[in-house]
Amino acid sequence: MKTSPIAIFKEKRPVIISGPCSAETEEQVLETCTTIAKSGKVDILRAGIWKPRTRPNSFEGVGVEGLQWLKKAKEATGLPTAVEVANFNHVFEALKHGVDILWVGARTTVNPFSVQEIADALKGTDATVMIKNPVHADIELWTGALERLHGAGITKLGLIHRGFAQYGNSVYRNDPKWQLAIEMKRRFPEIPMVCDPSHICGKRDLLHAVSQQALDMDFDGLMLESHIDPSNALSDKDQQLTPKDLEIIIDNLVVRRPNISDEDLSQKLSMLRSQIDLIDDDLIKLLGERMKVAEEIGLVKREKGITILQTNRWEEIIEKASETGKLQGLSKNFMIRYLNAIHQESIEHQNEVMNRTELEKE
Known part of the structure; x- marks a missing residue:
């Protein structure tokens, strides 16, 4: 890789992070990642290796074996990779397998003990870490997670806005609560902010509108889940895009200037x-x-x-x-x-x- 992962956000807007919600098989990971890479529109590959699920007996990820598949995808495409980590062992295995970006998930950000465990595991490393907002609308927890990692000496940091849990009927899977993401951008203007429309929407037909709204609010990138065969995905099949549909959404986004020169x-x-x-x-x-x-x-x-x-x-x-x-x-x-x-x-x-x-x- 020619440049550090966090530097990508200074070179391009929007940065597109994409790949399957979950790594399921080696064939699925490689086919999805190589196909979306060929479009030239994806900058970072993602895949869920460990999947925190609400209920037991759900698919909770393939574990360490999936890191080998993602490593092969990285070698085949030349693109950096990103995975979610939730504890010390996840950090150790991800770094051991050459993962470029670690992200802290919404269910982990909500627990300061878990965030501190990850921060302690990362001390002395030069890791790049992105932090998703906590699952419920508490901006101080989000800020605190950022501070804990920075306190551990991690300076290559990013934020991911994936929406917040809600009760009752809504068009969204997770309420965007855009004002909270905007407040984090105000507090930390130098830190890249990525929007995760897949988890905000929960369904494909809303992805373009939410992605466009994020760009209109000057977000630095988008995390959009893609799968070679979404209808048969083992997790979150309704929000994942085929590589072709991913390309169509990206092509139809309007990227407006954050600054005025005229x-x-x-x-x-x-x-x-x-x-x-x-x-x-x-x-x-x-x-x-x-x-x-x-x-x-x-x-x-x-x-x-x-x-x-x-x-x-x-x-x-x-x-x-x-x-x-x-x-x-x-x-x-x-x-x-x-x-x-x-x-x-x-x-x-x-x-x-x-x-x-x-x-x-x-």
Whole structure:
């Protein structure tokens, strides 16, 4: 390999990581990897060697034997390789077999003990490590995992956004919660961020839209699972692409510039952004005024012995605001999230003023 894996992200955008969800057989790994490599559109090969499954008796990966197959794929294509590791032994075996990139999976990132075990195993190495977001929406766990690895002397680091577990029906397998990935990009702008649309979507027909959205938000790369025969895959068959379909998705992505060089365009965007800033200032002032009114309501409730939470009133607000928002082109889901945030802040303000009144009485 002519360049270090992490350096690829400085040379190309987007970097495409692809390969089977799970290594199943030597033939499957080699055929999938050599086929997608021939397209010239894939930069890094991936394959699951150890598969953490929710329930026992599911396919949990072929283990160390699969590393030999991935090594052969690397030799055949000249492309670097990446696998998920979850403990000390995984790290040892992956590095022993020449794997170029290790990634920490979502189920591991959620456990600081496991992350620390991996960090300790990597001390003294020059490994490249990418960290997936934790399975649930906790940005501090994601940050903490990054800090633990950096504390072990690992400097070639990357982040993978694969969405977050959710309850109830949704179009996505894992909720993207884009704002959390954007916050990690804000905190660590120098660290490459890759989106994993396969795990966000859980099904093929959404992959292009999510991939495009990630690129529009200036993600550095995409991790898209591919399989020579997805319908017969031993894991996650609905989200894996054939090599041909992978090529079609990549060809149809629009890669926009993260920076502006055209002076007229820059001036126009600057003007529009100034308008956004003014509107945001007005919104913040209005929210401040709203909280002052909420505090007055809290005092009235305190004097009359009324509970802070009035369920019927809250349902009326949601219904009315959702209809008003619809007229302004705002989705109901956004309005509910927005109103919930305001409602929680209002309750806290009312609690604070009621408690303060009690203290003043004492």
